[in-house]
Amino acid sequence: MFETILVDMIPAGRNNRPGTPINGPYFITVHDTANPGKGANALMHAKYLKGEAAEALPVSWHFTVDDTRVVQHLPITEHGWHAGDGSRGEGNLSAIGIEICENEDGNRAEAEARASRLVGDLLYKLKLPIVAVVQHNHWSGKNCPHIIRARKNGWENFLDGVRNQLNAHLGKDDVPMTEAERKQFEALVNRVEELEAQHDMKVPSWAKPAVDRAIELGLIDAPADGSSRDFFRLLTIMYRRGLLKD
Numbered sequence: 359m360f361e362t363i364l365v366d367m368i369p370a371g372r373n374n375r376p377g378t379p380i381n382g383p384y385f386i387t388v389h390d391t392a393n394p395g396k397g398a399n400a401l402m403h404a405k406y407l408k409g410e411a412a413e414a415l416p417v418s419w420h421f422t423v424d425d426t427r428v429v430q431h432l433p434i435t436e437h438g439w440h441a442g443d444g445s446r447g448e449g450n451l452s453a454i455g456i457e458i459c460e461n462e463d464g465n466r467a468e469a470e471a472r473a474s475r476l477v478g479d480l481l482y483k484l485k486l487p488i489v490a491v492v493q494h495n496h497w498s499g500k501n502c503p504h505i506i507r508a509r510k511n512g513w514e515n516f517l518d519g520v521r522n523q524l525n526a527h528l529g530k531d532d533v534p535m536t537e538a539e540r541k542q543f544e545a546l547v548n549r550v551e552e553l554e555a556q557h558d559m560k561v562p563s564w565a566k567p568a569v570d571r572a573i574e575l576g577l578i579d580a581p582a583d584g585s586s587r588d589f590f591r592l593l594t595i596m597y598r599r600g601l602l603k604d
């Protein structure tokens with residue numbers, strides 16, 4: 359299942375929506391909002407991006423995630439200004455920007471889990487590998503996403519969530535086996551069954567004289583069915599060498 363996205367775009371033509379095509383996109387950049395205030399959730403950031411302060415900077419990104427929703431502010435076909443690596447920076451020009459809320463009245467763990475699922479959705483849709491997911495820090499050296507970075511194994515755990523979501527999508531889309539693969543698979547199953555059957559064999563005709571002799575001598579019980587191929591071979595060798603005597 360894909361995360362539900364509430365679309366609330368920055369109006370076209372505003373200074374923080376350049377409208378120029380994104381390169382790729384080749385990366386997904388993760389941020390924390392660094393705004394712990396009460397009510398600083400995804401909807402509030404959508405409002406902020408449509409206001410004068412964000413336009414003046416200019417600053418913009420593609421998605422904001424809080425504990426209850428994902429809001430989209432820019433089409434993923436356009437670039438924003440969120441990476442802090444300049445007007446020609448690869449981070450700004452080729453990465454989708456995602457901000458995770460840290461408002462004190464929200465559930466931060468829920469927001470991070472939702473963000474990791476969104477990133478997994480995007481990797482799947484854009485056919486990008488897990489290494490395409492980077493921190494804001496990667497582009498500008500800023501300590502962002504600061505909460506994830508401050509927590510032990512924070513980034514690794516976040517990526518685990520991304521991977522789980524991506525794998526869930528990939529698993530659903532498993533392509534069925536081709537006819538040749540199916541035949542190969544069936545042959546393998548048959549071979550395994552054949553090998554297993556060797557451990558529970560009826561007495562093969564080539565082993566019959568040896569088995570009869572061994573029963574006669576009281577060395578084994580009759581019937582001798584249910585033994586392995588190796589057992590019958592060993593018995594036959596002994597018989598042929600004349601070792602099965604009184």
Ligand SMILES: [Zn+2]
Nearest residue numbers: 389390494502
């Ligand atoms: Zn950032």
